[in-house]
Amino acid sequence: MSKSYTKTDVILIGAGIMSATLGSLLKELAPDWNVRVFESLEKAGEESSNVWNNAGTGHAALCELNYTSERSDGTIDMSKAIKVNEQFQVSQQFWSYLVNSDKIQNPREFITPLPHMSFVQGEQNVAFLRKRYQTMSDHPLFQDMEFSDSMEQLKQWIPLMTKERASEEPIAATKIDNGTDVNFGALTRKMFDHLEANNLEVNYKHSVEDIKQNSDGSWEVKVHDQENGRIEYHQSDFVFIGGGGGSLHLLQKTGIPESKRIGGFPVSGLFMVCNNPEVIEQHHAKVYGKAKVGAPPMSVPHLDTRFIDDKKSLLFGPFAGFSPKFLKTGSLLDLITSVKSDNLVTMSAAGVKNMSLTKYLIEQVISSKEQRMEELREFIPDAKSEDWGLVTAGQRVQVIKDTEDGKGTLQFGTEVVHSADGTIAALLGASPGASTAVHVMLEVIEKCFPEQAKEWEPQIREMIPSYGKSLAEHPELLREIKKSTAEALDLIEKEYANS
Template sequence: MSNIVVVNNKQHHLVKIESSVDVLLVGAGIMSTTFAMFLTILEPTWKIHIYERLDEPARESSNVWNNAGTGHAAFCELNYTQYNYKDCSVDISKAVAVNEAFEMSRQFWAYLVQTKALNNPSSFINNVPHMSFVWGEENVSFLKKRFQALQSSILFSGMMYSEDFQQIHKWVPLIINGRNVSQKIAVTRMEMGTDINFGALTQQLLSELKKSLNFKLYLQHDVYRIKHSFDKTWDIHIIDRCHSQKKCVRSNYVFIGAGGKSISLLQSSGVPEVRGYAGFPVGGQFLVTRNKKIVAQHLAKVYGKAPVNAPPMSVPHIDTRILDGNKILLFGPFATFSSKFLKYGSWLDLFHSLNKHNLIPIFQAGIDNFDLLRYLISQLIMSDMQRIDALREYYPEVNSSDWTLVKAGQRVQIIKRNNEERGILQFGTEVISSNDGTLSALLGASPGASTVVSIILELLRTMFNSKINSDSWKNIIIDMIPSYTRKLDGNIALLNKIRRYTCNVLELNYMEATDSKNMGKNGY
């Protein structure tokens, strides 16, 4: 039997502690490895552990096949700009915020390349133009208004707009060849868009982290429970699958970056902040071609409009991907459903996450999103030919024999109570933290990986508030992220300085931003 200690008139069972650390991170994906890199730079003497349930890091959402690899900068994603039907205006605030966040990520990666922590930038980031593509009078009108609205921000300087078939053909011939010339179409194009291999980036980060004597990565170690200890630290209960044994590690701080499993682990901690939260799992599939003749006709990430009542992550797009130096084309996603919260998870994940606190919010969200459920059902019963027909809208001359269907990763969307205490389905990412800030978890999905540095800075402010405001930490962070504490939007001198620096170091094409009054000249 375990020993018992009484603290504040409560009995606490003492468990055998295998080791103690300063910070423990769950999941070896882009989030945890980036967080570990930040902490190693800021506090080199801290003991930091990452525990990963699989036999390799970055096999879930960070894996190159489990995401679209788009450096989400809001250049092409139409769901980041909301259209107001009442006054026919376009709200670009989210697009600006996402772009600012992505610029922070690029600065951090550039810093790591300069300090030799990362090498060969083209192994994880490459220029691929970002484009939006629509057809039909109503959609063309929206895209034009979106383009015009974005001109008010210098972050989108250099964006081009066209409705001309010949011009669009020069950019993306695959989309135009075989298309009816009477069809009303429009595109926007941003040359400085990127394709990112987050799996390769994660692997490089881990290679550098392993050089530190205070860092340890444990693979095939499954965290199954997190509990507050009597001394206000955290006891992390782990199954060591290599040796088929259980162990417990004590940590002062815990970050759960375990993708879809984060919500279950957060629930196991017992923190009241997670009450009412639930997860809604959605998977995806993509059509892929490696045919070099087809791939040669398309160098872009082309995003369209999501179908009515479809979730934002279902936005159809035909993308150039660069994997280990080789180009392929990918089209999708096509939604799938599974009760798994992870691609390599359990069919019982969804059911294990249900409790008395989140059943009502789930039920309410289901009622309010019945059209979404109907959309998902329609996706699940799609035939192979129907998927090819969807691709044909973007690639008129498609031949089904050139394309194969691949399974992508699982995403768990957030269900939570709103201000009216009603359950809602929320897209995007959210950080949930304990009241004392010693435990945090990241829930949700896109734009996640692309805005990783912005998310880590939020975690630092929550978990280490006194330190992040200290001169020592602040000066180091400014070295890593020169625009830290400053906004790029509206500061053209700073924006150009930062982009010139990151593009030079990351070996990307640089585009000088111009005054917003002249930006329209870059367009149509």
Template sequence: MSKTIKHSDFVLIGGGIMSATLAIMLFEKFPGKKITVIEKLPKMAEESSEAWNNAGTGHAGNCELNYTPEKNGEVDTSKAVKTAKQFEETFEFWKECADKGYLHNIKKCISQVPHISFVEGKKNSAYLEKRYNALKEISHFKEMIFSKDYEEIEKWLPLMMQGRNKKQHVAATYVEEGYDVNFGEIAEQLFRFLSKQDNVELLNRSNVYNLQKTKNKRWLLTIKGQSVGKHWKLVSNYVFIGAGGGALSLLEKSGIKEARGYGGFPISGLWLRCTNPEIIEQHHAKVYGKAKKGSPPMSVPHMDTRMINGRKELLFGPYAGFTTKFLKHGSMFDLPKSVEFDNIMSLLGAGYKNLPLVSYLIKQVSLNFKDRMEMLREFYPEANDDDWKLVVAGQRVQIIKRDKKGFGKLEFGTEIIISKDKTIGALLGASPGASTSYSVMKKVIEKCF
């Protein structure tokens, strides 16, 4: 075993868009300070940020109906407004990165794609109209258009309207300036710039498997490197854990009080991918529907136009699956290893209080290809089995947080955890996540420095 001990001012664990964003911000804020980014996979941005592993939606609250729940007859717009503000801030950051040369080809990262909400039935149409009326006076959504006219919606969604009954109640909102974002491409380009800087070190094929506080209040990380048996230690003044599903286990190993009571429940993702170029060309939008009654917010169906590696793609989903891995490239022992004395009640309590989620996952796991195609046909009635194939998407870990009674509750947003002495921070959770990466990392900077 190697006894090499290195030092870095800042260590960022995980090579996704969150770490790439934070690394750029630290690079600017602390010129000359040593920054080390550690990623266990061969390349940066191959997990959650990789284009096939997420929906690629530049989440701005335009079409995500789960961001605007109806409560006591009123539509709550607070999450949509907050997300819109954070996305706009993050979008401006990306443009500034392009201006400064951090992103060498922003057109490869971001494409303009309309954002559409689409619903069927009288009740859902009434809700969508009420949502539109609640949003239209807010500056972020002033360009939104609402329609219940079949022919107008057909112009927006020619593919999806084929084969529908024209007497059926349908409604849609349309925002022309929506975006499809390749978060993996953004991260890769930022890391490519950082790799050329003297004070930045990018370590791939390197796995942090332990971290502990030293007597002088620094963090000592134990790392297993690329070669079998090659271990070394790294001392740092500050550690950020942005390792997606892998963040929870590292947070537990840190031993900080702020991490107590957190648990995680892994959910794998699947997409239906269109393989027929003629069909792909007939659709140009990100279309979000409404989750069925009793289903969790994560089950919102959407049919997405994507630009991946310079090629237009069409995906429908997501379909959930169950696995005990916390990462797509993780271990089957991730879930059992995450169970500890201080979070077991959170896990059990969350499971008991969220039986609809458990039921949803059981149903999703039991689906076959034919079942998934039937769900697609609710969106696109004339979908042909031969034009679609199932592809595996990324992993997400549903965060479970201890409530005031000591039991667990599900957290559907992005959670930032900072130690009391501000020497270690971590990011847990998912959507809107990457779409608001600059705003989230700005909070980390503000809280820690």
């Protein structure tokens, strides 16, 4: 019996922030294209984009110490911080465009202004933070940064963290007021609501079972309609795999050479959540510390004010957990079934090279609540166990691949894998992830639609004025963009309100 195909121009797999972003960009750039989305869950933004499944930090390198490092000569390398900051500014510009053109409304429902702070303890760390501040505050992207090692000043900035703290302990913090808390799940749903209202088809409870390339270069996508048990076949000239941790399995099914020798290692996150309103009201910032020696970058501890379901919350973490699932709603067989003949050596090498990570994960998994409370007390000295509960956040699959550093290198970041012919692309990895969604999806467009991308450049610049330019090298443009995005996204600060 012959297969019946439904043809479409573009298929997006997964209804998270990445597919929402790519779909929104394509709707502006190629409004006549037919786009279909397949999502295995009941609604958009429920896996990695869900408000409880990520830290909600608008990652702009304002407070994350792992985006800066100290070189052997003692100077500070801030190249990664500059890159991440500029990428987040690209996201804010596109969100501002969507708000200003009335494609999404009420930005405070997905983004809230919130100070971003770095916090350290001990003489050596204080010296590092001071040096970092001196380097970064001279740069246009970070010139609003403040530094203090004065207990009196810190009592004003972080009263909850200074209460009952030993006065002889050297501590310091940096602070930038124009940080943000972002509900990526809410933003995802807003974008999909607009797209669905403008004839983009989103199919929920539809799971992709297989992907094969046809002889003419197009793709056959086998889809399971979960509600009626029917198997559907769809054909498309371009497929984007944005299924979070599930992307690796689907990428492997494509059989493209670029999918070979890539593995994934799942790490789940746990956060402590405060249930005492009096404690919650004493803190108003995202405060990032330093990761412990031997701990991976994704384990940087932070005490976060969050805005969830119109309510102010306070979370601390992350603590690592382990599950072989690649998605929170995935299968216990995900890890083992991701091991193939082409990535077996790569995966094995990663296991040997990352014994310290394995040890760290084991220690985290068997940690008691009181051990977690002791880590929390590094931030809140008088934290009471009865005020805090535990919530399981999302699954993140760290990419493992062969690099110049050798076989089985564990990658901490976000990356796009695409076929040589540009007909299929997949997003793999974790943080900074959602914060850089617009930059990453523009990268997909440039790599997979190179001819159209050149034609679309003027329109892209209308949406993203800094497109193709370094904000670090154009301070006047930077100031204009920071002011305009603050106004559009309702993030007005005194610096801009009075200018």
